Amino acid sequence: MAYWLCIGFVLAFGMAVFPFGSIEVFLIGLAVNRPDIPWLALGAAVATGQVLGKLVHFYAARGALRLPALIRPAPDATPERGRPGWRTRLTATMASATERAERHPGWLHAVFAVSALVGLPPFGATTVLAGLVGVRPGVFLAVGLLGRITRYSGLAAAPGLLTHVFF
Numbered sequence: 001m002a003y004w005l006c007i008g009f010v011l012a013f014g015m016a017v018f019p020f021g022s023i024e025v026f027l028i029g030l031a032v033n034r035p036d037i038p039w040l041a042l043g044a045a046v047a048t049g050q051v052l053g054k055l056v057h058f059y060a061a062r063g064a065l066r067l068p069a070l071i072r073p074a075p076d077a078t079p080e081r082g083r084p085g086w087r088t089r090l091t092a093t094m095a096s097a098t099e100r101a102e103r104h105p106g107w108l109h110a111v112f113a114v115s116a117l118v119g120l121p122p123f124g125a126t127t128v129l130a131g132l133v134g135v136r137p138g139v140f141l142a143v144g145l146l147g148r149i150t151r152y153s154g155l156a157a158a159p160g161l162l163t164h165v166f167f
Contacts, residue, residue, distance in 0.1 A: 009049035016053025031156040043153025051144040061131025101133040116147025
């Protein structure tokens with residue numbers, strides 16, 4: 001059991017830093033194939049791995065971590081002509097959200113909590129926004145862990161609940 005909890009933690013951490021897949025798919029698959037693992041322990045391990053992995057994005061947004069040149073925006077980027085590209089629209093959206101979050105800090109905490117629980121808006125985007133606005137790391141960890149543990153524990157418990165209800 002401890003082996004699978006460690007695998008879940010490490011995989012969630014890696015997928016949080018380098019978003020290349022869905023930890024939810026792994027979590028549900030593991031919960032279906034290994035019903036002997038307590039759903040709360042599985043949810044907590046995966047949530048902790050993901051939130052600690054998202055700290056990399058949080059601190060990068062705060063400017064505490066230097067991003068590799070490959071993914072760092074070029075300082076001399078020229079504006080595009082015609083219809084704005086996706087990067088321009090994303091930058092404008094993040095600037096608008098940052099301005100709103102600075103004016104209404106409670107709004108950001110509520111949006112971040114909902115994002116941690118249900119995934120909309122995307123948790124990765126709200127993580128970066130929290131870093132840009134300067135949310136305290138303790139608040140980030142507390143809200144993120146609470147929401148993610150609830151989300152992932154519910155997902156880990158779902159296969160067992162559905163099996164008892166329908167079969």
